[in-house]
Amino acid sequence: MSKHNTAKKAMxxxxxxxxxxxxxxxxxFCVPGRRIKLHxxxxxxxxxxxxxxxxxxxxxxxxxxxxxLTGDHEGLSFIVFNDGSHEERVTLKDAVDELKGDIIGDRxxxxxxxxxxxxxxxxxMGPLPHHIHHRDKHAALTGQKGKPEAYYFPxxxxxxxxxxxxxxxxxxxxxxxxEILECLKNFTKGxxxxxxxxxxxxxxxxxxWDVPPGMLHAPGSLCTYEPQTASDVFAMYQSLVNxxxxxxxxxxxxxxxxxxxxxxxxxxxxxxxxxxNPNLLETRFMRPIPVKPTEEMQSEGYxxxxxxxxxxxxxxxxxxxxxxxxxxxxxxxxxxxxMMQGHGKMGVWDIETPSLIRYGxxxxxxxxxxxxxxxEGVKIVNxxxxxxxxxxxxxxxxxxxxxxxx
Numbered sequence: 001m002s003k004h005n006t007a008k009k010a011m012x013x014x015x016x017x018x019x020x021x022x023x024x025x026x027x028x029f030c031v032p033g034r035r036i037k038l039h040x041x042x043x044x045x046x047x048x049x050x051x052x053x054x055x056x057x058x059x060x061x062x063x064x065x066x067x068x069l070t071g072d073h074e075g076l077s078f079i080v081f082n083d084g085s086h087e088e089r090v091t092l093k094d095a096v097d098e099l100k101g102d103i104i105g106d107r108x109x110x111x112x113x114x115x116x117x118x119x120x121x122x123x124x125m126g127p128l129p130h131h132i133h134h135r136d137k138h139a140a141l142t143g144q145k146g147k148p149e150a151y152y153f154p155x156x157x158x159x160x161x162x163x164x165x166x167x168x169x170x171x172x173x174x175x176x177x178x179e180i181l182e183c184l185k186n187f188t189k190g191x192x193x194x195x196x197x198x199x200x201x202x203x204x205x206x207x208x209w210d211v212p213p214g215m216l217h218a219p220g221s222l223c224t225y226e227p228q229t230a231s232d233v234f235a236m237y238q239s240l241v242n243x244x245x246x247x248x249x250x251x252x253x254x255x256x257x258x259x260x261x262x263x264x265x266x267x268x269x270x271x272x273x274x275x276x277n278p279n280l281l282e283t284r285f286m287r288p289i290p291v292k293p294t295e296e297m298q299s300e301g302y303x304x305x306x307x308x309x310x311x312x313x314x315x316x317x318x319x320x321x322x323x324x325x326x327x328x329x330x331x332x333x334x335x336x337x338x339m340m341q342g343h344g345k346m347g348v349w350d351i352e353t354p355s356l357i358r359y360g361x362x363x364x365x366x367x368x369x370x371x372x373x374x375x376e377g378v379k380i381v382n383x384x385x386x387x388x389x390x391x392x393x394x395x396x397x398x399x400x401x402x403x404x405x406x
Contacts, residue, residue: 003095004098006081006095007079007090007098009088010080010095011370015348016347016369016373017369018079018370019364019366020058020059020078020080020367023058023075023077024053024056025053025057025064028050029236029246030128032124033125033221035159037355037356037357038053049069055121057118058120058336058338058394059335059336060230061115062118063232064232076093104371107398107400108333111397114230116397118394119314119338120228121225123157123223125162127164127220127241128219129239130168130194131235131236131237132214132215132234132235133146133213133214133231134234134235134254135271138268138269139233142254142256144254145233146233148211148229149227150211150227151211151219152225152307153204154318156353157340158223161222165202166201167203168198169209169211170215170275170276172276173278175276180267184267186239187251188239189239198216199280201285206288207287208285209284210286210310214275215274218241228313235251235266251266286307288305289404290306291304300327301322302322315394318390320390322388323384325382328378329378331369331401332371332375334395335396337368337392338366340353340391341389342390344380344382346367347373349367
């Protein structure tokens with residue numbers, strides 16, 4: 001069966017909404033926080049040398065960059081078509097290439113010729129190293145795209161805060177470039193102490209942060225929902241975290257061959273003015289913002305809030321449908337979604353929130369909604385008399401509905 005036929009059949013079956021299979025990604029330099037509902041026996045199912053599974057990627061057309069041991073299709077989301085007698089799969093990337101504007105909308109297809117974002121859970125027991133995602137001009141040197149990203153901390157997957165629920169952002173005002181340069185040169189000498197020149201902020205479930213490319217950041221140990229541009233470009237600038245040594249190769253990751261060993265190049269990757277901004281809390285922190293007056297939405301049986309809204313590269317909403325309610329939600333852009341709580345129906349699909357998932361098991365908690373279906377309106381029915389439906393929705397660049405004055 002051709003990819004086109006499978007993608008088209010899946011779109012027809014779901015009336016413009018397609019079902020996605022769980023997409024698990026390991027990271028060799030992380031210890032899983034065990035809050036992403038994977039079965040306890042399966043966090044190291046890919047083998048110790050791959051590291052633990054501490055990420056689940058959503059609506060991804062982006063391959064994971066996990067070195068020479070990276071598995072086939074690692075990081076890529078699959079659409080599942082099942083007619084009751086047999087099952088077919090096609091990657092979301094291939095479906096977008098085949099269906100173009102019919103799935104993501106002509107606006108995004110005409111400009112990007114791709115689905116230009118994805119989201120994920122990252123779920124670490126401890127903090128990540130202080131690291132950076134390149135801006136477009138530096139990512140282009142290795143044929144990649146720059147990577148803005150954002151964080152939201154869903155309460156449903158943060159029953160505990162992990163070992164260090166604080167995130168370092170930026171560089172403390174007053175720090176000199178020579179001080180950061182010295183840290184980079186000391187990378188192979190034990191702890192290079194780069195977070196001595198940063199500021200840590202406590203993390204609270206139900207809030208989030210915006211992280212532009214070029215900003216140093218060391219994510220804390222809350223389980224994090226993370227919309228981002230479709231890129232896996234990064235470099236680690238911290239050499240030791242919780243006594244775990246970060247390999248030097250990750251300092252030079254995504255550095256062009258001719259710049260290897262050039263510490264001045266690593267300094268250029270840093271957006272200095274962005275990092276030393278003394279108003280990071282004011283300019284990067286995100287509290288949820290209702291999309292319409294709360295009373296109006298509640299009278300219709302739901303509440304919807306913007307949770308990621310400071311970047312032009314993507315946006316995200318949290319939708320809550322009250323117990324026993326039926327609503328029709330319209331958006332002017334395609335989106336992916338992940339269920340956080342509750343069960344019911346979304347269009348023709350059953351939706352439910354599993355509490356435990358085996359590696360390789362299919363679920364009914366993740367879907368992709370085409371632009372046409374989003375504009376027509378998605379009917380959501382909450383089958384519970386007590387439990388709200390809560391889902392997170394991730395959108396691509398230039399969301400026409402995002403018109404906040406912030």
